[in-house]
Amino acid sequence: MGERKVTVAAEVGLHARPAATFVQRAMKAPMDITVTKMNSAKAPVSGKSILAIMALDVRQGETVVISAEGEGSEDVLDELAEIAGTP
Structure with missing residues (x-):
């Protein structure tokens, strides 16, 4: 399983x-x-539910872990990490 820690x-x-x-x-x-x-x-x-994401109440400067598994997951994780913040 791939993951990215993102601030x-x-x-x-x-x-x-x-x-x-x-x-x-x-x-x-x-x-x-x-x-x-x-x-x-x-x-x-x-990560596909906007309500679930917003319910996490993630604020600027906090860190999240984005996880995915499967073919192409590393590229997807890189893109999502870029959207969310700074890896």
Whole structure:
């Protein structure tokens, strides 16, 4: 399973437009994608659900782990990491 640890760069965190852009890209991927907020008791959520992403309440400067498994997942993870912030 591939993963990327990303510090969220957007001033609004992983909300609104950044979350929508992230989910739009994730939806194009054939594999499951999960997002976990570091240092949080919350379970991983689907990277393809805008409501789940926004419910994580990820703010600027916080770190998330984006995970995916399958053919092409490394490229997808690179793109999602770029959308979310700074790897």
